Amino acid sequence: MRRRFGQGLRIGVSGAAIALVKTSRWGGQRAVVVAEHALAQGAGAQQVAYALRAVLADGSWSRWPACVIVADDLARLWQVTPPAGAARMADLEAAAALRFQQLYGEPASGWQIAGSWDPARPFAAAAMPRALHDALSLVAAEHTLSLVNIVPQFIAGWNRWCGLVAADAWYGLVHDGVLTFGIPDGAGLGAARASQVPAGADASWLGAHAAREALRLGVAAPARLQLSGQVPDNWRGDAVQVLDDTGAGWSAAAALAATGSRA
Template sequence: MLKRLGKQFRIGVAPGGVALARTSVWRRAGIEVLAERALPAGASHEQLAAAVGEALDGAIPRNAAVSVVLADDLARIWQVTPPAGCTRMSDLQAAAGMRFQTLFGASTTGWRIAADWDASRPFLAAAAPEPLVGAIEEAVRGQRGQVVEVVPQFVAALNEWRAQIRPGAWFGMIQSEVLTLALFDGAAFAAVRSVPVSPDAGPDWLDAHVAREALRVGVARPERLLVCGPAPASWAGGDGCELLASAQSGLSGLAAVACTGSAR
C-alpha cells in the first residue's frame, strides 16, 4: 500500500484516442505512461469509452481514483456574465445555458455543465457531452475504478498554473494548433477566446492578436502572457510572453492530454 502513496491515475481522452498515465504528487517521481490506444478520426463516444476500458484493464488497483482530462475538441468552454441583480443559482444556470445556445447554436440538453458560479462577476463555464462522460464513467467502474473528476484540458492547465497568474497577466494554451486565452481584468477573469494559430506564427502575430482581444473585451493589454503547450519558440520573451515549461514536455499528444494538470 505504501508503494501507491501519492500516486494518481489519469486518463486523457481525445478524438484520436486515449492514454493512461500514472503521476505522483512528488514531482521527482515523474510521469509513467501505462497505456495508449489510438483510434481513427471520427471515433464515436462508445469507441472512446471502450478504449478507456482497454487502457485501464489490469493497470489500476481496485477502487483507484481516476481523473479524466478531455481534449478541448470534445468539450465546450465559454464565459458567462451574470444577470444584473442575480441572487439565485437557477439564474446563473439559465444565463450559462443562454450563452451556450448563442455561441454554439444548440441547447444544453445532453451536456454536463460545470462552472465557477459567481453572481458578481463573469465566470468560466465548461460542458462535456453527457453520453461521452457517462460511457467513460461506466468503463472506469467496469475496471473497478472511480472517476473523481472530468475536466477539459484547458481548464486543467489553467488550474495547474493558477498560482503563476498574477494581476496583469493572461494565460494561454496551444492545443491542436489552436491558441486559447484566458483574459483577466486585474485579478478577475474576463473572457476566454480561441483562435487557430499556424506553426510559423511569430511574435508580431501574437502581439497583434493580444491587442485585438483586449480591445474586443474592453480590458487592458496584459503585462505578461503565460503560454503552455507547443508554442512557437520565437514567442519567448516577446512583449512579456513567457513559455511555461511543463512536465508534459516530450510526451505524445495523447499522454500530454492525460497529464495536463498533474502538477497541481
C-alpha cells in the same frame, strides 16, 4: 498495481486517441505514459468507452485517483451574466443553459454543464456532451477509480495556473498547434480565445497576436504572457514565462492527459 502516496492517473480524451499517464509528486519520474489507444474519426461515446477500457486493461488501478482531461474541441466554454436578483443555484444554472442555447442553437439538455457560479458577476461555464461524460464515468466506476473530475483541457490548465497569473499578464495554453488565451477579470476568467498557430510562428507573431486579441476584446494588451503546454522554444523570452513543459516527444494525447498536473 500498488499505489504509492502521491501517485495518480491522468486520462486524456480527444477525438483521435486516449492516453493514460501515471503521475507522481515524489520520487522517480514525475509523469510516465502508460498506454495510448487510437480512435477512428468520428468515434462516439461508446467507442471512447471501449478505448478507455483498453488503456486501463493492463493495470490494476482500483482506488487510484484519476483526472480525465477532455480535448477542448469536444467541449464548449462561454461566459454567463447572472440574472438580476439571482439568489439560487437554479437561477445560475438556468442562465447558463439559456446562454448556451443562444450561442450554439441547441438545448443544453444533452450537455453536462459546470461553472464558476457567481450570482454577483459574469462567470465562466463549460460543457461536454452528456453521453461522453456518462460513458467516461461508467468506465471509471467499472475499474473502481477514484474519479476526481472530468474537465475540458483549457479549464484544467486554467485551474492549475490561474493563482499564479500576474495582474498584468494573460495565461495561455498551447496544445497541438492551438493557442488558447485566458484573460483574467479580477479573480476570475473574463474571456477565453483560441486560435490556430501558423507554421513557423515566432515570438514576434505571439506578441502581435496578443495585441490583436486585446484590441478585439477592448482590453489592455498584456505586459507578459504566462504559458503552459507545448510551448515552442522560439517563443521564450523576457515577455514570456513558461509555467510547465510537456514531456519531450510526447504525443498530443499524452500531452492532453498531463494538462494541469501538479506532479
